[in-house]
Amino acid sequence: KAGVTQTPRYLIKTRGQQVTLSCSPISGHRSVSWYQQTPGQGLQFLFEYFSETQRNKGNFPGRFSGRQFSNSRSEMNVSTLELGDSALYLCASSLPGEHGELFFGEGSRLTVL
Amino acid sequence: DQQVKQNSPSLSVQEGRISILNCDYTNSMFDYFLWYKKYPAEGPTFLISISSIKDKNEDGRFTVFLNKSAKHLSLHIVPSQPGDSAVYFCAASALGNEKLTFGTGTRLTIIP
Numbered sequence: 001k002a003g004v005t006q007t008p009r010y011l012i013k014t015r016g017q018q019v020t021l022s023c024s025p026i027s028g029h030r031s032v033s034w035y036q037q038t039p040g041q042g043l044q045f046l047f048e049y050f051s052e053t054q055r056n057k058g059n060f061p062g063r064f065s066g067r068q069f070s071n072s073r074s075e076m077n078v079s080t081l082e083l084g085d086s087a088l089y090l091c092a093s094s095l096p097g098e099h100g101e102l103f104f105g106e107g108s109r110l111t112v113l
Numbered sequence: 114d115q116q117v118k119q120n121s122p123s124l125s126v127q128e129g130r131i132s133i134l135n136c137d138y139t140n141s142m143f144d145y146f147l148w149y150k151k152y153p154a155e156g157p158t159f160l161i162s163i164s165s166i167k168d169k170n171e172d173g174r175f176t177v178f179l180n181k182s183a184k185h186l187s188l189h190i191v192p193s194q195p196g197d198s199a200v201y202f203c204a205a206s207a208l209g210n211e212k213l214t215f216g217t218g219t220r221l222t223i224i225p
Contacts, residue, residue, distance in 0.1 A: 004156070031211060042119075042202060042217035043157070056212045090156055094211070101147070102213065104156030 002027065004105035006091050012111045018079040021108045025072050025093030031055075032074040033102060034066060037088040046089075049074055050096070078110075086112045116140045117205050119216035127224050132190040134219050136203030139184065143205040147213070148177060148188045151200045160201075161188070190221075198223045 005024040013019050025032050033056075034046040045058035049068035066076040072093075078085055088109050092102035118137045126132045134148075144165040149157035163170040163177045163186070170177050176189045190197055203216040 033211065033213075035215070040217060042117075043204075043213075043215040045212050045214065048211050050211075056210065058212075092156070101159050101162065102157075104149075104158070106154065106156050 004091055004093050004103055006089075006105035006108050008108060009106065010109045010111075012113060013081050014113050015081055015083060017081050018077065019081060019110060020075055020077045021089055021091075021110075023074045023076075023091030023093075023105060025074070025091075026103055029093035029095055029103070030072050031094045031096060032068055032072065033092045033094070034074070034076050035090045035092065036060075037090060037107070038086075043090065046076065081112045083112050086110060115217070116143075117203055117214050117216040119201075119203055119219050121219050122217070123220040123222070125222045125224055126193050128195060129192045132188075132193045132197065132221055132223070134188040134190075134201050134203075134221065136186045136188075136216055137184060138186075138205050140205070140207070140214070141184070142207040143214075144208050145206045146177070146179060146186050147204045147206075148175075149202045149204060149215075151202065151218070157202055193223045195223050195225055197221060 007022045031050045033048040035043040048056040052068045063079045068074045088107040090107045092104045147162040148160040150160045151157040161175045179186045200218045202218045204213040
């Protein structure tokens, strides 16, 4: 069974640009979550989608947005990039009811110059 | 406000000895706790979990202990092996909420 796939793996942007990251969950998983990992901050929760609906949202500004498609694939978008947005963005999928047992992708490493 | 805290950024342990990683939390609504392990350039992988109705859960070399009154949990790895060298994240969730709150991680280095 294929794991969680994230694209692109690495990308470099400049301040003010926008970026879209993609996530394909494990087949059969309908819940997709996004996390931001920065040094010293651990993993910060961005949002969680289930059946195309956002169920939870973390404390990030409105520049961070996401969506989920009918095939459970998800995208997140960051507009007007800032230097502080440089981070590893991790996507995770899970089965309903699997209390917290998330399966993570390898992440998309974003560098903002 | 860091609701899940891992106060030791790093830990070094001799191979074969016990590794003990600690985690504290502040939110009394948390009822499920997990440990994830992360190697460089890979996503975190689930290691072991414990429900708040238990105080101990074992899986092979890994044991998690939960002290609800102290809002403290720990992960014991016995015996420690070189392949255990990784960053370990403690995480917690509340009933009915899929969101996980993670700690900042502890980098464990096993010395051969």
